[in-house]
Amino acid sequence: MADLSRPGSSDGKNPSRSSMYKSRHISLQSRVDSLASMDYSGRDSIVPELPATPTSSEDEAPQHPPLNINAFHETLFIGVCAVSHLMTQAALGQALAPINLIADSFNTRNPGEMAWFIAGYSLTVGTFILISGRLGDIMGHKRIFAFGYLWLGMWSCFAGFTPYTKHQIFFDFCRAMQGIGPALLMPNALALFGRAYPPSIKKNLVFALFGSMGPVGFVIGASCSSLFAQLTRWPWAFWSYGITAFVLSAAALLVIPKAVGTKPPKESRPGFDWTGSLLSVAGLVLVNVAWNNGPLYGWGTPDVYFVLIIGLLCLVGFVWVELRADSPLLPVHALNGTATFVLALIGVGWGAFGVWIFYSWNFLENVRHLTPLKVSAEFTPVVICGLVAAGLTGFMLTHTPISFVMMMSMIAFFVGITVAGTQPVNQSYWAQMFVSIVIMPFGMDMSFPASTVLLSNNMPREHQGLAASLVNTVLNYSISISLGIAGTVETSVNHRKTDPASLLWGIRCAYYTGIALSVVGVVLGAIFFIRSMIKEGWKVMDH
Template sequence: MGEPTEKFDTPVSSPAGDGDKSITTDGEDMAPQQSNVESIWPVENISAPREVLMVFIACMAQFCTQASFASVLVLLHTIGGSFDVTNPGRLAWLVSGFSLTVGTFILFFGRLGDAFGYKRMLLIGFGWFSVWSIVVGLSVYSNYTLIIFARVLQGIGPAICLPNALAILGSAYPPGHKKAMVFAVFGAVAPVGAVIGAAVAAAISLSWWPWAFWAFSIWLAVLVVLGYLVIPDPPRKDDAFVDGFTWRKIYEELDLPGAVTGVLSLVLFNFAWNQATIVGWATAETIVPLVLSLAIFGVFAWVEIKISAKPLLPFDAVNADVGFVLGTVACGWATFGIWILYFIQILQEIRHLSPLLTVAWMTPLPVVGVFAAIVTGALLGPFQVKPPVVMTLALAAFTIGVTLIATVPPDQIYWGQTFVCTIVIPFGMDMSFPAATLILSNAVKREHQGVAASLVNTVVNYSISLGVGFAGIVELHVNHGDQLAGYRGGLYFGIGLASLGLGICIIFLIRERFIQRKAKTSA
């Protein structure tokens, strides 16, 4: 029984700048040299029920993120109606603003987890998520600006939770089939959380939509308590950074110049694309942030390459294999963001379904998602299918799924393309996420799991937000008073993105085959 990921020819250096130390993706050299970074006890040292609860709480980070995302999607027009907002561009900020902060801050909070402990940061994330969920509900007493502001800050909660939850799992499990299955389950929770979160929110909204967020806040508070009691405390370590740190150590360890320039660049770039759907391109409100974002990103790259002792994003670790993973994940999950946005808009605005009936039409997603996770775990584990092959299958699923909904006739029965679409899309989600996470998780040492988890989650969530912005611009320019034509325009753009990702996968597979043949010839 081999490892769940292939051993690439090119070694991947540690993302924490540990000198000349390099490792390969087969996971044979993953043990840390010193226990300088907090990690949880190995799963062998805790009981089976506690292990199950630990995995459950970690998966709740993914569950709650997707639940918050999908619940607002199904209530988009209900919430907008409370503030007399109907403009699609302004409504989209309820979705893209949340994903913006999730994707933008994940990398930094993964580093905080490496420095201060994954369990501590996970609990802080659940707490922050809970507080701002209350504010989202309370915004009904104020105005639309407050709810957008609250949604943006609410997204920081998942940005804290996701990388540290994955880092807990990455630290607890060594490379192998069990780790592959745990990561597959983490990915399967995404569609389950989306549908259950949307269903609960739609049901509660029959009374009053703010209660959906207040109930969600209560559950997050429960997770804080459960996490504190269930997740094992890390072993005590002698670490000067924790036991008497200085501001200079914080500055170096967290790479504050890189964090500030990186976050600012991502926020401005995303803001420009999403704001363009409201004010258009020929405005300073769009052009200035876009130009500034590109300039600041140049500063960020310079800081990471030339200045930072411990770069937030070590560019020397980004080789062809890592670039393949991040590029395909970006295309696939941007497509997913476009798909789910317009899928729900078509159901509610074109077919005039209620929020609850919309959720009913989405019920195959969690069922197929669980099945897809099991299949993915088996492919990456016992069957030893290479992750690039799994990623290719995932991008094929994204491409087929978005094509089905982009071409569906508005009066077609549910059991036609709509149903088939909900069967196909989960394979894209639940194949791409665990495959990508395993490649990067097994490519770094155990104490740097926060960085590895952060990279995948950053690309996933930032791509969702950016994809929605791109598609919104296409929708704006092809609408011309025809709402369905605008939706299809955005979906056609999604087809292009998914096809691009699929093309990258195919090129990568050809490259791998060429390298293998060359190696055999040389031998």
């Protein structure tokens, strides 16, 4: 193996990628920034450090203009952007915790209909992330970010009024529209941070803070919605959430510095792929609707399989258009075998997580008959475990191969859902459920950064910013699809019966579906690790 510590070294296969492991920055955005400075022209040398004044407008490096704000203003700026991740996960927990009380408002306990309370939200979060990032590049990240909070608040309030309509489908529609808000928020929040801070310890801390908001947000959302549902009425959880989003929208306009939030000059704005965007949204939505309506109406119903066929045709058309587009939404030609492998791992791993979170809550509320507030309290360890997992992942990414981190995350998904799926009904919380809740955050917080870095390593310079968006898209979409698959299994085995024995058997089989997905993840993760060991050996990023 060539000496990678010297400029001009090469592994004989891909000289640019052999040098990608020389980054000294641990955070994801710093990693992307350092990758963007590498030479992707195919030469065997690393580009030397350039002077501050760029030599070419076309190759000009991303600028980090001075913020010119005081420490208090900067704290507000970081807070309003980081809280977007908290709000994203809080919206997931606010419908999951009181899910039975919400279902009672619409006179339903059909598992397929209840799954839509979660699946509809995850569907649109995953579907619109790629589009919203491009809109931010064209119209300005501050503008799209503030609008994302406004949109989120508006549809959250609409969701709170749905009990008066007595129509569960309208609530599902509001949840789907609500999911567009986080899709507008997250990629543009990351872009604002990326423009505000050059690679530094401060940037590492800011991005670490953003990542740590996820589990905190889920617990806050679940706890607050449980409290409102048990003490007053569950719509107050959505109304209070909507008011908070409106306040954050106004705060975003006031505290985000003008230096990082301005609209780019017209000559430097990227084009927008309208055809590809329409086909991608139509295909992803139709395929997801078919998968989640299968448990409700049966796969033999023409409305279900025709929607699935049309959705698949739209996705095929999307790939065809992207291969020929001047400004593709998704550069298909940039996705090599490694990138496809990584996205497959994210899909099955987070699909298992989606089954785990939905059916663990279902098991605790409907089988052990716990209140939503008590279940929320039982899930509080994910806050601490998420922070520990984030720190451990930062250490592992700089001391072990990234493929090893990815394999370990798949093992964590497998162990976590297996422990939860095999627990007896009459058992102490501490015996298995607590263990599962402790383990599962390691799968979440190890797979996301590892997969983002791996995609960055295997994508050209001009598409480095796409890595995190792709991971987020596959992550959220796989949660929604897996719930449709598990719901199909559940309704097939219990024949839609609601007696305790049938209910338990349906949940068990849904768990087994998630376990099967996690087994696929472990197998693929092991193959990926072995393949990378054969190809590169025990290769780690320098730190």
